[in-house]
Amino acid sequence: MQKLTNKLKGNKLAQIILLVLYVVVTSLSLYLAQASVTAFLLMLFSLLLLYYTELPVRLKWLIAGVVLIGVIPFVSSTGPGYQSYMEVATVVGIYVAMALGLNIVVGLAGLLDLGFVAFFAIGSYTYGIFATGQAANFMPFGSFPLSGNSFWIFILIGCFAAALFGVLLGIPVLRVKGDYLAIVTLGFGEIIRIVFNNLDKPVNITNGAMGLASVQPPEIFGYQFVYPNQFYYIVLGILLLVILAVRRFEFSKIGRSWKAVRENEIAAQSMGIHLVRTKLLAFAIGASFSGMMGVVFAAKQTFVDPTSFTLLESITILVMVILGGMGSVPGVILGAAVITILNLQVLTEVTNYLNQLSLDGVISFPEALSPAKMQRFIFGAILIVFAIYRPQGLIPAKNPVFDEESLKEGSKKHKKEQIAVEPDKGFQA
């Protein structure tokens, strides 16, 4: 095994061939053995393999694009499991975007936020209220529901609404640090949910606990998005932009400021970094991703109510970030995918399987250990194992590597401009 990996290292052609082989085999097995969860998971696993190949970044993106846009939807499209797979993939995409948003706040800026789902709720309600008759209750003009054509604009509106709330919540919240920050954000998350739950009087804005039903499906040029396989592409599109954005932020002045604040607030400030502005920016940008996905979520579910935005959701997203690797974009993507698939697919399948066994009388479970109850238990056990054996996360965060030669060249001109130093005589120990 060791030998094999050594041989593969550096041999790009072999890597490509193996990868393609893998994709073909898993595709075929998914194509032929329909509704096989294992085959579907193995298929998704190819993306992880792709990440670990040493191919040029552009080629990786190209292959990922082909697999995500073409191969996965196509090979699962023929069987009865099609929509449920696409549903899983769509939900994974939504969670990945949220986890990437939270990763900015927690992983990069080091601000522990336990109420992150609030921004998702804001996105959902933004679209939910205007894409149902609800808005007619308080809007003096216009006719509601707005048509599904407005969905696309609402992605942007949801993005900005969430960012705005990120700033509004941030201003009072950022007076406290560390553990206290976690508690205050937790409180804010709950407040938002409770406000949505009770904002049906005096003016009925959110329809309270009843929720908003029959949200208009997205529509473009008369084409309606109703099924998971259609939403899959919307989510994929937004997700792509989100990943591009976080990557660019991460290795920019803004991202470095976040990390500096995370590492040492006092030092960061004395280097001229505006503490409050930097933190608010992290809150706003992190929140904006959730806001966009909230809009998609409302449209996909066609129903919005406060029970989708509980503390458990916030914690689940946080777990994705921590499990994947705080501050690590590939890690967080993997973390979000693993947790979502675990919850939606693997654990439910295991439960179904065990239930079937006990129905058939093969084994019998005592009431206290019924498979449905075991599901949470297994989930918790898995988290503990990961926390012990991979405390840095599945894919730990990596720092950029700079090319010394090109910097050496470039730094010469600074020497001429500013000072004549003899670097070799520098302050050497």
Added chain:
Amino acid sequence: MSILTVSNLTKQFGGLVAVNSVDMTVEKGSITAVIGPNGAGKTTFFNLITGVYQPDKGNVQLGSTSLVGLKPHEISRHGIARTFQNIRLFSNITVLENVMVGLHKQLQAGIVGTLFQTKRVREEEKQAQEEAYHWLEYVGLAQHLNEDAQNLSYGAQRRLEIARALATKPKLLLLDEPAAGMNPRETRELTEFIHRMREDLDMTIVLIEHDMKLVMEISEQIFVLDHGEKIAEGKPAEIRNNVKVIEAYLGKSAVTPA
């Protein structure tokens, strides 16, 4: 010409007066030392100048601008940079990035420019990397550029703190015990380096230091704090023979033989 003027500066922590009505004038281009026994209030004094703490009374003036009430990042923008007694690096990012943070205040990149990676932002970023590398060369850490800051040796971490401070292009550099934990050879090199920095960069340097050899060798003016109060100031030769100073360091019995 004076660059820093401190008058009547006072800071209390509960009942403890950490800095008590201190006056101080620092000449432009000078190397000035602040010394005193442990707990004398030296670090607190630096923290008051750099805005980490707000003074209860008194004034701090850089050139003709008063710094009282300003936040640390604003004071940094006025041209004061510092290092810390208990090293405060950005431990989990690379050495080069640490220095780049020092360059941030001269970078223009905003949200939109970053998202679209405009030509200007890319060029600015590249420039910043080169300039940061230049500062690493200046302090002799260039070969460590891609290491995490926390993996550097202790002496190298101190040098990195200086490089990071220099990147902000300060007029006034405050060094809090730069030689702490260094061996005699490293201390000697540091002494030479501080001299060179002042020549090369046209800076004023104020340093807190316990190593008396270094202090006497390097400083043109010395201020002595004890229990928050300034008990003496003067040239090294004057301080060396000052009764109050010897008393503060060695106790009364050292000067008034029983």
